[in-house]
Amino acid sequence: xxxxxxxxxxxIGMVPSDQxxxxxxxxxxHLTQHLNEADELSHDFVISSYPELIDSSNATPKDWQTIARxxxxxWHEFDAFVVLHGTDTMAYTSAALTLMFAHxxxxxxxxxxxxxxxxxxxxxxxxxxxxxxxxxxxxxxVYLFFAGRLIEGDRAHKAHTSDWQAFSSPNCPExxxxxxxxxxxxxxxxxxxxxxxxxxxxxxxxTILPVYPGVQASHWQGLLGDSVKGAVLLSYGAGNAPDKDPxxxxxxxxxxxxxxxxxxxxxxxxxxxxxxxxxxxxxxxEAGVISGTDMTYEAAFxxxxxxxxxxxxxxxxxxxxx
Ligand code: ASP
Numbered sequence: 001x002x003x004x005x006x007x008x009x010x011x012i013g014m015v016p017s018d019q020x021x022x023x024x025x026x027x028x029x030h031l032t033q034h035l036n037e038a039d040e041l042s043h044d045f046v047i048s049s050y051p052e053l054i055d056s057s058n059a060t061p062k063d064w065q066t067i068a069r070x071x072x073x074x075w076h077e078f079d080a081f082v083v084l085h086g087t088d089t090m091a092y093t094s095a096a097l098t099l100m101f102a103h104x105x106x107x108x109x110x111x112x113x114x115x116x117x118x119x120x121x122x123x124x125x126x127x128x129x130x131x132x133x134x135x136x137x138x139x140x141x142v143y144l145f146f147a148g149r150l151i152e153g154d155r156a157h158k159a160h161t162s163d164w165q166a167f168s169s170p171n172c173p174e175x176x177x178x179x180x181x182x183x184x185x186x187x188x189x190x191x192x193x194x195x196x197x198x199x200x201x202x203x204x205x206x207t208i209l210p211v212y213p214g215v216q217a218s219h220w221q222g223l224l225g226d227s228v229k230g231a232v233l234l235s236y237g238a239g240n241a242p243d244k245d246p247x248x249x250x251x252x253x254x255x256x257x258x259x260x261x262x263x264x265x266x267x268x269x270x271x272x273x274x275x276x277x278x279x280x281x282x283x284x285x286e287a288g289v290i291s292g293t294d295m296t297y298e299a300a301f302x303x304x305x306x307x308x309x310x311x312x313x314x315x316x317x318x319x320x321x322x
Contacts, residue, residue: 001043003135004078005031005128006070008063009053010086012113012124021116023053030117034125041132046078056086056093056112061201061305064096068198071101071108075196080107080135082128087112087166090144091156095302098142098153102195107135108142110153114166123147123164130178137182140191143175150176154303157269157296170270171294199309206230206304208297211267217247224251230261230304230317232297233289235281239264239273243283256288259314261307263321265292265300290318 007013013027024030028049035045048070054063071081085093094110101108109131117124131145142153144167151169159168176184207223209231224231233252235241242248256262264273264284272294276282292300307317 001080001136002078003043003045003080003082003132004071004074005045005047005082005084006067007031007047007049007053007084008056008067008086009050010056010084010090010112011116012084012086012111012127013049013053014055014116015118021055023055024118025049025053027053027117031128034117034128038129043132043136054086056089059086059089059093060203061096061302061309062203064093064100064302064305065198065201067093068097068100071097072196072198075106078106081109082131082135083108083110084128085110085112087114087146087158090146091158091167091296091298092302094142094144094151094153094156095296095299096306099303099306100196100198101142102197103191103193104142105140105191105194107139108153109134109145109150110143111145114162114164133178133182134176137176139175141175148178149174150178154299155296157298159269168269170296171272197310199306199311201305201309204228205308206232206301208301209233209262211235211241215242215248217245217251220248220251224255224260228255228260229308229314231255231263232292232300232304233262233264233284234267234297235264235273235284237266237268238271238277238281239266239275239284239291240278240280241284243280249283249287252284252287252289261304261314261317261321262287262289263292263295263300263304264289265295265297267297290321292321 014021113124155172
């Protein structure tokens with residue numbers, strides 16, 4: 001099997017510096033050495049270190065595009081792809097790749113680690129080996145693999161800063177769990193044909209509107225500037241926000257009328273938005289806010305970027321969301 005491994009940055013390949021951990025340009029060599037030592041692996045690996053290695057907290061939608069274009073350019077040369085990435089924004093990148101390689105007919109596995117590979121007590125090789133194992137099993141599609149769990153790429157959420165299990169899959173069972181062996185969730189095998197769509201991603205066209213006690217229209221005003229075409233509203237509970245402040249609702253309504261697609265996602269972290277179950281949620285529907293149902297906020301944010309990047313009208317973006 002020919003496996004392409006892209007190292008984009010992130011803790012997995014970081015080393016100490018005076019300012020704290022930074023990505024190491026020599027990481028690809030170290031990883032090659034580790035993989036060569038694992039003699040039960042008989043794959044051809046190509047490991048590519050990106051020219052600009054980043055802490056993934058610096059990632060932007062342009063980086064999702066760069067990774068996708070890189071994979072696309074190597075599509076016919078390789079059987080499987082592993083993306084090594086920082087954990088901070090890994091869930092965003094895996095959601096973006098899921099949309100860009102819809103119904104992928106090859107494995108694309110995104111992983112990283114909580115502790116750098118150079119440390120003795122590290123999860124780096126466990127995660128890399130698990131990702132490779134998922135490729136060997138031929139699980140086609142985009143997934144995030146971490147601490148033994150293979151999570152659908154658009155369902156992952158970074159849920160812990162320091163546990164080995166840094167990711168959760170709040171509203172969807174994992175595709176597989178790797179202990180000594182894999183335990184699989186059975187899935188519908190009939191998949192639509194693969195579709196690769198890598199839009200021209202723009203930075204700053206999607207924002208996040210947090211709801212909190214005492215939130216005021218003036219707090220959101222700056223977030224809904226002219227360049228913004230989409231917004232994720234982080235609501236309470238089953239999709240609620242204060243409905244007693246006319247200025248807040250008027251702001252959402254006017255943004256929505258000028259074509260900003262506003263998607264309602266709960267800040268609960270699990271469960272679904274049931275827009276309209278409460279009067280406080282119905283007011284949002286009246287203001288033109290659409291439901292993100294049980295999406296993570298990462299997936300909602302990425303989906304807006306993706307659909308807007310395709311150049312679709314706001315009506316079409318709304319239609320595809322539902
Ligand atoms: N700040 C790091 C990054 O996201 C954290 C990690 O890799 O886990 O690149």
